[in-house]
Amino acid sequence: MKRWGGFSGTRWWSMVLKEFTQLKRDRLTFAMIVGIPIMQTALFGYAINTNPKHLDTAIISADDTDITRSFIAALENSSYFNVVATLPDEAAGREALAQGKVLFVINIPAGFTRQLLRHERPSLLIEADATDPTATSSALAAVNGIAQSVVDKEITGPLASLRGSPAPFDVNIHQLYNPDNITQYFVVPGLTGMVLTLTMVLMTGLAITRERERGTMENLLAMPVTPLEVMTGKLIPYIGIGLIQATIILLAARYVFQVPFFGNIGAVYLSALLFIAANLTVGITFSSLAQNQLQAVQLAIFFFLPNIMLSGFMFPFEGMPKWAQTIGNLLPLTYFLRLIRGILLKGNGWADSWPSVWPMMVFMVVLMFIASATYRRTLD
Amino acid sequence: MTAVANPEYAIDVQGLNKSYGEKHVVRDVSLRVRRGEIFGFLGPNGSGKTTTIRMVCGLLKPDSGSGTCLGYDIVRERAEIKRRVGYMTQRFSFWEDLSIVENLDFVARMYAIPERKAAVRKALDNLGLTARAQQLAGELSGGWKQRMALAACMLHEPNLLLLDEPTAGVDPRARRDFWDELQSLAAKGISVLVSTHYMDEAVRCHKLAYIAFGKLLAQGTAGEVIASQHLTTWAIHGDRLSELQDELRKRPGVEQTVTFGDVLHVSGSDAELLRRTVEASAGGRRAELIDTNLEDVFIYLMGKTPENGGGKA
Numbered sequence: 001m002k003r004w005g006g007f008s009g010t011r012w013w014s015m016v017l018k019e020f021t022q023l024k025r026d027r028l029t030f031a032m033i034v035g036i037p038i039m040q041t042a043l044f045g046y047a048i049n050t051n052p053k054h055l056d057t058a059i060i061s062a063d064d065t066d067i068t069r070s071f072i073a074a075l076e077n078s079s080y081f082n083v084v085a086t087l088p089d090e091a092a093g094r095e096a097l098a099q100g101k102v103l104f105v106i107n108i109p110a111g112f113t114r115q116l117l118r119h120e121r122p123s124l125l126i127e128a129d130a131t132d133p134t135a136t137s138s139a140l141a142a143v144n145g146i147a148q149s150v151v152d153k154e155i156t157g158p159l160a161s162l163r164g165s166p167a168p169f170d171v172n173i174h175q176l177y178n179p180d181n182i183t184q185y186f187v188v189p190g191l192t193g194m195v196l197t198l199t200m201v202l203m204t205g206l207a208i209t210r211e212r213e214r215g216t217m218e219n220l221l222a223m224p225v226t227p228l229e230v231m232t233g234k235l236i237p238y239i240g241i242g243l244i245q246a247t248i249i250l251l252a253a254r255y256v257f258q259v260p261f262f263g264n265i266g267a268v269y270l271s272a273l274l275f276i277a278a279n280l281t282v283g284i285t286f287s288s289l290a291q292n293q294l295q296a297v298q299l300a301i302f303f304f305l306p307n308i309m310l311s312g313f314m315f316p317f318e319g320m321p322k323w324a325q326t327i328g329n330l331l332p333l334t335y336f337l338r339l340i341r342g343i344l345l346k347g348n349g350w351a352d353s354w355p356s357v358w359p360m361m362v363f364m365v366v367l368m369f370i371a372s373a374t375y376r377r378t379l380d
Numbered sequence: 381m382t383a384v385a386n387p388e389y390a391i392d393v394q395g396l397n398k399s400y401g402e403k404h405v406v407r408d409v410s411l412r413v414r415r416g417e418i419f420g421f422l423g424p425n426g427s428g429k430t431t432t433i434r435m436v437c438g439l440l441k442p443d444s445g446s447g448t449c450l451g452y453d454i455v456r457e458r459a460e461i462k463r464r465v466g467y468m469t470q471r472f473s474f475w476e477d478l479s480i481v482e483n484l485d486f487v488a489r490m491y492a493i494p495e496r497k498a499a500v501r502k503a504l505d506n507l508g509l510t511a512r513a514q515q516l517a518g519e520l521s522g523g524w525k526q527r528m529a530l531a532a533c534m535l536h537e538p539n540l541l542l543l544d545e546p547t548a549g550v551d552p553r554a555r556r557d558f559w560d561e562l563q564s565l566a567a568k569g570i571s572v573l574v575s576t577h578y579m580d581e582a583v584r585c586h587k588l589a590y591i592a593f594g595k596l597l598a599q600g601t602a603g604e605v606i607a608s609q610h611l612t613t614w615a616i617h618g619d620r621l622s623e624l625q626d627e628l629r630k631r632p633g634v635e636q637t638v639t640f641g642d643v644l645h646v647s648g649s650d651a652e653l654l655r656r657t658v659e660a661s662a663g664g665r666r667a668e669l670i671d672t673n674l675e676d677v678f679i680y681l682m683g684k685t686p687e688n689g690g691g692k693a
């Protein structure tokens with residue numbers, strides 16, 4: 001081959017070949033090279049939707065008439081609202097909102113139709129969980145148009161005089177939890193979860209594979225120390241690191257971004273501790289799977305991607321298709337985000353938090369089981 | 381079910397086998413190491429020495445076979461064994477990002493050594509490392525790393541040392557000091573199983589075992605190992621020995637030729653045939669019948685393939 005300026009084509013080509021051969025041997029890296037773009041495309045292309053539709057809605061109807069029913073039908077037809085429950089009273093509505101079971105509660109007061117027919121301009125109340133402004137804003141913007149169309153279609157005959165704009169009734173929208181729609185209120189507490197996921201999974205994964213890669217694991221195994229002691233002993237410092245990270249972000253949230261802290265700060269730390277523990281089990285499992293530190297990093301990234309995309313951290317959870325929500329529901333970050341946002345922004349207590357607490361516990365127990373099954377007691 | 385610690389044998393294992401996937405790397409290995417004995421473990425790279433040592437100290441579970449180490453069952457009583465054995469890995473396996481004293485202190489805590497601080501200080505003194513105690517282990521040269529590793533695996537005063545190629549890459553002076561230390565330990569009743577590639581180290585062992593392709597080919601004192609191969613050896617002195625060597629290789633009765641400086645050793649198992657060949661080919665050079673030495677035997681053993689002795693027999 002040609003040479004110029006001391007550059008040997010032959011040498012260069014053997015360098016290329018060597019690199020390819022090594023790459024081919026590293027099966028995990030190879031899988032990542034293919035897997036990461038596929039995953040990214042699927043996530044961005046199909047799962048993420050910044051104009052979410054089919055949002056879960058509950059109805060409190062004290063006035064069941066043709067007109068109210070057709071209003072509800074029109075809401076559903078708009079494809080923004082998905083009526084999942086009919087609730088007896090406002091207290092039940094507030095609870096459903098606090099627990100994140102629904103994003104909207106539509107309250108039709110008694111005598112609504114009667115007042116409408118008497119031209120008394122009755123009001124409908126829509127309560128919205130505005131924790132995540134992006135999730136609710138499009139739907140709320142559509143409400144007035146829907147109201148108008150119901151009037152145009154349903155009100156016929158002698159009542160036709162009610163038609164025409166403005167609609168003969170008012171829609172009062174009451175945005176709960178984050179009434180000013182400040183995105184930081186929503187994003188900054190969630191950041192705690194994202195940072196903890198990355199550092200906990202990455203650092204524990206590395207900490208254990210490092211021992212194996214450097215050969216010090218053999219030394220440890222030869223000493224009278226039990227696997228449980230090795231594991232838990234190695235993890236303690238990372239729990240401390242995680243709590244420090246959480247504190248930094250929470251301080252910034254409170255004093256830099258002025259995020260309101262309605263709930264109990266002790267509950268926030270308990271949630272963080274549970275979440276850290278759940279992620280540590282992921283880290284340990286990865287460290288048993290990975291042969292070296294590079295592979296541990298790759299696995300951590302692979303785990304991290306769906307966590308940011310599908311947990312509701314960056315994009316509204318409610319806007320994702322069912323399959324993406326199903327994956328999201330398997331990730332501890334999804335629950336932690338609901339938990340910490342619920343505690344901070346909604347002031348949720350124990351009862352409202354429990355639906356997000358137990359899935360994290362289940363996750364942790366399952367992974368602990370996998371991790372201890374895959375942990376190698378000997379060098380086999 | 382604590383076995384009674386058998387005082388006679390430090391290691392007594394029978395029929396150990398280990399496979400990695402399709403690869404059968406240790407085949408029916410049986411070893412007996414007496415207390416206070418320095419037992420040399422020889423064999424080419426990849427012959428299964430490290431794997432055998434790991435099975436003896438409970439780091440690997442044998443696929444089949446059984447035995448005791450310091451009287452404790454190598455499968456069921458691994459925890460007991462770990463407490464009493466000092467294992468020095470082939471590759472330096474202490475924490476390079478910890479200082480010497482931090483490494484020793486960590487090890488001392490692992491074994492719950494009473495009077496920990498004093499024990500560590502004494503170990504540093506013996507090593508002559510007190511002045512460099514704060515230096516990171518990763519910055520030590522090969523010889524010092526090996527001394528630190530030995531000190532660390534001696535901290536808990538083990539009854540048995542398992543040393544896996546402890547002197548690989550260490551200068552001759554440091555090797556000599558290391559072996560002097562081993563011999564004084566053995567004199568105190570500590571048993572040592574040591575793998576090595578060095579002939580001068582092999583001759584300092586009380587007993588030897590030679591392993592190839594996972595199979596033990598010889599075991600016993602140096603004399604027994606030499607005798608077991610039934611070799612006759614001639615030494616030829618003179619010039620142009622490499623020419624002679626090339627020629628002799630093709631002749632009947634010659635199974636091995638090795639040059640040691642200006643002497644050519646020619647060995648074979650048929651003594652009479654070899655004598656005739658040597659006398660016919662020496663061509664004026666001085667040839668004499670000598671005692672086969674350990675190195676001749678090891679080189680001879682190394683030339684064996686799985687088919688002619690190393691493999692399933």
Ligand SMILES: Nc1ncnc2c1ncn2[C@@H]1O[C@H](COP(=O)(O)OP(=O)(O)O)[C@@H](O)[C@H]1O
Pocket residue numbers: 400405423424425426427428429430431432
């Ligand atoms: N963890 C392992 N996985 C697969 N093969 C192994 C493993 N450890 C050792 N081997 C193989 O077993 C054989 C014996 O290795 P080893 O016991 O390290 O030999 P030695 O110490 O005598 O050089 C070698 O062929 C080696 O490649």
Ligand SMILES: [Mg+2]
Pocket residue numbers: 426429430431470544
């Ligand atoms: Mg080895």
